[in-house]
Amino acid sequence: MIQLIHVSKYYDRRAALSDITLEIEKGEFVLLMGPSGAGKSTLLRLLIGEEQPDEGQIFVQGRNVTKLKQSEVPYLRRKVGSVFQDFRLLPKKSVFENVALPLIVQGASTSDIRRKVTEALRAVGVDLKKDQPPSSLSTGERQRVCIARAIVNGPIVLLADEPTGNLDQERTVEIIELFKLINARGTTVIVATHDPLVMRQVNRRVVTLMQGTMAPEPRLGERVGV
Amino acid sequence: MRRLFYPVREAWGNMRTNRTTTVVAILTTAFTLACVGIFLLLYVNLRNAAGWLQQDIKIMVYLEDRITREGAQELEGKLKSDRMVAGALFISKEQALGEFRAQFPSDSHLLEGLGENPLPASFVVTLAPSFRSPEAVTRWAERVRTMAGVAKVDYNQEWIDALAGLIRYIELAAIGVGVILSAAAVTIIGNTIRLALFSRREEIEILRLIGATRAFIQIPYFLEGAVLGAFGSALSLGILKFGFELFRQQIGSAGRFKGIENMVSFFPLSICLAFVFVGMGLGFAGSVVSLRRFGEGRA
Numbered sequence: 001m002i003q004l005i006h007v008s009k010y011y012d013r014r015a016a017l018s019d020i021t022l023e024i025e026k027g028e029f030v031l032l033m034g035p036s037g038a039g040k041s042t043l044l045r046l047l048i049g050e051e052q053p054d055e056g057q058i059f060v061q062g063r064n065v066t067k068l069k070q071s072e073v074p075y076l077r078r079k080v081g082s083v084f085q086d087f088r089l090l091p092k093k094s095v096f097e098n099v100a101l102p103l104i105v106q107g108a109s110t111s112d113i114r115r116k117v118t119e120a121l122r123a124v125g126v127d128l129k130k131d132q133p134p135s136s137l138s139t140g141e142r143q144r145v146c147i148a149r150a151i152v153n154g155p156i157v158l159l160a161d162e163p164t165g166n167l168d169q170e171r172t173v174e175i176i177e178l179f180k181l182i183n184a185r186g187t188t189v190i191v192a193t194h195d196p197l198v199m200r201q202v203n204r205r206v207v208t209l210m211q212g213t214m215a216p217e218p219r220l221g222e223r224v225g226v
Numbered sequence: 227m228r229r230l231f232y233p234v235r236e237a238w239g240n241m242r243t244n245r246t247t248t249v250v251a252i253l254t255t256a257f258t259l260a261c262v263g264i265f266l267l268l269y270v271n272l273r274n275a276a277g278w279l280q281q282d283i284k285i286m287v288y289l290e291d292r293i294t295r296e297g298a299q300e301l302e303g304k305l306k307s308d309r310m311v312a313g314a315l316f317i318s319k320e321q322a323l324g325e326f327r328a329q330f331p332s333d334s335h336l337l338e339g340l341g342e343n344p345l346p347a348s349f350v351v352t353l354a355p356s357f358r359s360p361e362a363v364t365r366w367a368e369r370v371r372t373m374a375g376v377a378k379v380d381y382n383q384e385w386i387d388a389l390a391g392l393i394r395y396i397e398l399a400a401i402g403v404g405v406i407l408s409a410a411a412v413t414i415i416g417n418t419i420r421l422a423l424f425s426r427r428e429e430i431e432i433l434r435l436i437g438a439t440r441a442f443i444q445i446p447y448f449l450e451g452a453v454l455g456a457f458g459s460a461l462s463l464g465i466l467k468f469g470f471e472l473f474r475q476q477i478g479s480a481g482r483f484k485g486i487e488n489m490v491s492f493f494p495l496s497i498c499l500a501f502v503f504v505g506m507g508l509g510f511a512g513s514v515v516s517l518r519r520f521g522e523g524r525a
Contacts, residue, residue, distance in 0.1 A: 090432065
């Protein structure tokens with residue numbers, strides 16, 4: 001499903017990622033752990049073709065992301081939903097319009113947009129606020145809208161970069177439960193976080209990054225909270 | 227359908243959101259294009275005037291004194307059958323003398339002492355409109371000069387050359403000013419689009435991340451640039467028309483130039499439409515420049 005083979009990425013000769021080899025199966029839920037600056041966000045950016053590695057190969061669903069033409073990158077991103085710490089919702093558009101954006105971009109019909117957006121908003125529990133602007137929502141609700149936007153077109157992978165960074169403990173648990181639900185429906189989920197609460201809550205495969213290098217993965221019994 | 231309307235809605239929404247910037251861009255574009263328009267208007271009218279003046283160019287083909295009546299008729303036939311000739315009027319020696327006396331009554335006594343009429347018979351030739359360029363006139367005159375019975379071919383070469391030279395200079399000035407001010411219009415619209423891009427950089431970033439193609443992101447800005455250019459050029463035509471009518475009114479009331487107001491004319495519809503399309507094109511070019519600088523080249 002996702003393969004990184006000896007991937008390295010440098011910024012001003014400093015290695016943000018160094019010789020990363022990683023394989024993620026379809027339907028997996030992977031936590032990308034590590035402190036700030038460990039290379040988690042860089043790895044996620046490489047997966048959606050926002051940046052190119054300096055060394056190594058990256059495959060997403062059999063396609064070599066490092067060999068994609070610029071014009072092919074948008075089509076990769078349509079298969080990969082992204083959730084951000086700062087939500088990145090458009091303040092002048094309603095919740096419905098924000099969630100509809102990926103479908104509009106793909107040229108979906110009006111009826112399809114209405115149906116899929118309603119389904120996505122219902123799945124994350126903010127369907128009653130579809131006509132409101134994001135500014136009128138709580139931070140937890142905004143993150144739910146961001147998740148709805150990421151899943152509305154049925155992506156094969158969901159990437160989340162510090163999705164609970166702005167949330168309190170209660171909202172963090174809710175959001176993680178939502179990710180678990182999405183994963184249970186067959187979507188591969190990769191969450192980058194430095195929050196131990198998320199790790200305890202998820203209790204799945206953990207990939208730890210330390211200063212751009214990958215720590216050996218703990219065996220199942222060694223995971224925190226197990 | 228939503229996908230088709232999205233760029234239009236976004237472009238319109240952006241112009242409404244940034245009303246002041248939009249209005250300032252349209253006004254500055256309008257005044258800049260109006261400056262180009264002044265030169266264009268001057269050029270078009272001078273060309274028209276040159277056309278009328280060249281229509282009035284008469285070429286005098288003077289005949290030799292010893293030419294017979296048959297010879298003159300033969301020459302008339304040759305001239306009239308020439309595809310470059312629109313008309314040829316025969317002036318006999320007697321008619322020439324009569325005209326001289328009518329035009330210069332106080333000097334007519336000068337000819338009386340000579341006994342014989344010294345004025346030659348001639349043809350007053352008008353060339354067809356497509357052969358009135360200075361080069362064509364010269365070529366034709368040289369050819370006719372060699373015909374049997376022709377003593378001299380006379381026309382105002384210097385005057386024709388001067389007129390053609392003046393038109394060429396105005397043409398060059400119009401092109402120069404047009405290029406410089408068009409670049410200014412592109413810059414003005416380009417800056418407006420850059421402001422729009424800057425204010426919406428977050429939205430553009432989000433669109434990129436959710437899989438929008440470059441075209442999808444760029445089209446609203448291309449549309450906005452084209453609309454600004456079209457509105458700017460349409461407004462500049464309004465300004466020009468207003469100024470033109472004012473000029474015509476003023477010149478009509480000034481006794482010295484009376485009559486000129488009927489000779490000058492505003493752009494025909496085709497040039498007006500072309501002007502608006504050029505404005506659209508400049509606006510589009512402004513968007514292209516801004517989007518390139520903004521770095522929308524990346525995926």
